[in-house]
Amino acid sequence: MSYGITRTLLKKIKYHGGETLVNGEQSLVNRMLQTGDTVKVVLPPEPENDHVSVSSVPIEIVHEDPNFLVVNKPAGVASVPSHNYSEDSLVNRVKGYYQRRGYANEKIHIVTRLDKDTSGLVIFAKHHFAHSVLDKQLKDRTIQKTYLAIVAGRISSPHFEIYLPIGRTEDSFVKRQVTDTGKMSVTEAWTVCRLAKQTLLRVQLHTGRTHQIRVHMDTIGHPLIGDWLYNPDDHSMARQALHCAEMTFYDPFADRNIHCEARLPEDMRSYINLHKL
Template sequence: MKFSWTYLEDAPIRVRTFLAFNEVSRALIVVAKYHGGDILLDGEHVFTTVMMHKGQTVTLVLPDEKGSDTVDRCDEPIDILYEDQDYLVLNKPAGVASVPAHHVVTADSLVNRVKGYYLRQHYANQVTHIATRLDKDTSGIVVFPKHHFAHSVMDKQLKKHMVQKDYVAIVSGRLVADHGLIDAPIGRDPESFVKRQVLRDGKPSETEYWVVKRMPAATVVKIRLHTGRTHQIRVHMAYLGHPLVGDQMYAGPQWIARQALHCERIKFYSPFKQQWIEIRCPLADDIQQVLNS
């Protein structure tokens, strides 16, 4: 793959500095220099210490990414919400894990399904990068960067809290406040390998919510995460005394076969297209049925 940028400023600049301005990490430069790629200035191989001038074009050449033999192929279907040459965005159904589980023999996770899709499409890059994940029983948006560079860019955005992710949840009981920010640290439950809880010495965790609709015994909320802890929404709503409907692990009422949680919207910036990308995902049928009833 090739990525090119033209320098438009008057003052000379080193190639490596200009690449850094364009989100090229040191790791990507190493790949380009030593693992089958290249760095070109106006089409000629250069070292990154070389000075470039206004009007010159630098090109980053990255080698094709070979898929891992340890990730099995699965040809179950995927629901594509958006795809370009850099990102694949899927609607994950509830009941399908985002990534393969070590203790499960059957190779059916979203990662396995994407590998099958890449193979069927004969893409040059076969590594199944995954940037966002959802719990197995949460439905909605999951993002797969289609190459190392795109993954690196999204990781930076996630760390800087530039990526907006909105969820819809049905919580038990009637929330009083129309809007709230839950600021409560989360850590591992000392009595469980999987379960989490609010702990004084846990990791900082913030969840913001807005009430969408109040029902007699439940409340529909829109939720935006400001941090990304395991089970964060589920733990924070249980901490408020309003566990998610269907969330057996955190004592939610069993009106649905899984937690009523769906990633409905994501917004992130693509430097490759030089524009913001916003994707929405319709509610899963089982959650919609709860709302209708």
């Protein structure tokens, strides 16, 4: 078992100042282990992301321990820096938080991402090993993410699943669509409450395609409220009504599941109160 230690990490340990100890003695990484051996890995120091600017805007921390940081991202903030958002993405804000706290390792490892106008939980790993562990969980689809979404129309079914392939549209780098040439995508949803002409849904993703919830809901005739890309005629909210409300992942360092929740943001709560029956 690798316990999440990848070949890339082993190379960094070997060539950049880390150590591999077996029963307290320095050892090569190809050593054959015996039953009862104790292995200790000393990670090398990680250089900070020099190209990432520091933002002084505070972050809302939902969970923090020596290995992981979970943040509640507000709508309107990009997850990572880009040409248009180079100074104040969530990554910039986390780097500022690390500096203010005086952390020895200020390398930013973002594990999960949200669209700029989607609010909610985002996981950061505090070192390469923790990042490798969660990358594997992402690939194995064992990180559970639950969203709350307000969609157009009143949905009568209390529970439904959508199995439709998603791929790029031919005329847009950003937009996605349901297409036979796309990758199969699975979305499961439960009706939380019905509003006057809308529905609040609890949504769980079983695959992780770009814009998956937005595309699937639009395809079945219930696009997200305020979604400029898939519901452009609706301006009743300033952004798509989508929030990552819960997340559960496994922490192998503490041998426990970590469950995080982020309450519905004010704009979505206000919309629900305004459109109640």
